[in-house]
Amino acid sequence: MTYHHGNLRKSLLDRAAYVIAEQGIENLSLRALARDLGVSHAAPARHFADKNDLLHALATEGNDRFIAYILEAADATGSDPLVRYNAMGKAYIRFSLLYPAYYRTITHPDVMTHADAGLKASAERRSLVIHDAARAAQAAGWLADEKTEDVVLFSIATVRGVSAMLADPMNSRFVEDDDELITRMVRLIIDPQHPERNSLTPRKGAAT
């Protein structure tokens, strides 16, 4: 039993991710974390100024992992922009299920509201990756007449909602096969097989 832990910072982040995945962000306690790792209750303060600071670090790491995961999924499908965007949508949802701690942290309003510079930067990078992919898909004909901001908002909104549904234990009874459901949901956003659904013909002068 050494006086110095050796790698407390990383251990705290890992353990926090585990606890968040198991019990949610609300039930994360710095003191409990310290107890779990066998250090004193004030030890975490040497690595994270406060609770939010730890969550910011976790969120920054989460954003980077997210970007890598999404891009890898897109690259695995080839170069067709519609297929890539579809794959990214599915990867988005899968990431939220695979790394619930990171996902919850990067989407937690309270965490993101007080984000520090590093976290903000990583969030921007994440946003950029999606925007670029959406623009490419639009250039290839998907919802070509819509604002990119709109289709990105629509896409993210939907996958985010599906993620929330799948993560919500209340809805788990409806879901028999995650993968199949994810495929069907994302197909409703962008369906590379059915280009005719991918365009909204603008109505001349029609009131919405």
Added chain:
Amino acid sequence: MTYHHGNLRKSLLDRAAYVIAEQGIENLSLRALARDLGVSHAAPARHFADKNDLLHALATEGNDRFIAYILEAADATGSDPLVRYNAMGKAYIRFSLLYPAYYRTITHPDVMTHADAGLKASAERRSLVIHDAARAAQAAGWLADEKTEDVVLFSIATVRGVSAMLADPMNSRFVEDDDELITRMVRLIIDPQHPERNSLTPRKGAAT
């Protein structure tokens, strides 16, 4: 200053709704609530067994208000199932902005996970209203070949996501006109003016 408050239960719920709207569920404190209302810190316990119990009451009230709000919006548009469903989608998002406290409470995972019987029942009613409307829209031709579960999940996911985006201060800079954005987003779910987008199955004789 009377010893008995007179209407503490309702006052607590109202004040809680205010605080949640202003500072979020995480920052709700029973003791602060009691202070605000000029009663002792243990007074709330006479009306709510614990913090979750208060949130459950708020959520039940929220579900009922939600149902009323959505149905009123649908009724205001007439009897066309597609138009009604579209209106309900827009109303969903507007409700989340108009009554953030109720909305946050009825969608808060931790609150809903430990829901009591009354809250669960109100959640079922809410779900039923949407399912019925979706079935009607499908019967009228919208995504007729999809499972109702799927289209409901897709719809709710999207409006829920849009609500999250609009409620997130981080995204507020993108939004100039809420109403217009909501209209465009819901149109991407169900567009009564463009039935051709409403089916994933190619029309007979159309090239795939």
Added chain:
DNA sequence: ATTTAATGTTGTCAATGTCAACATGAGAGC
């Protein structure tokens, strides 16, 4: 080898949720 600063500990404080014991008074039953 000495010094310094990073890392961990102990002790403390205010705030919170929750419980138990006690106080008050509104309203039912007579």
Added chain:
DNA sequence: GCTCTCATGTTGACATTGACAACATTAAAT
């Protein structure tokens, strides 16, 4: 109108938590 009951509110206490200050230990730079 009077009494008594019990719903409602209060006071006090306890454990937990995040945060801070003062102190202890040791890794690492010089």
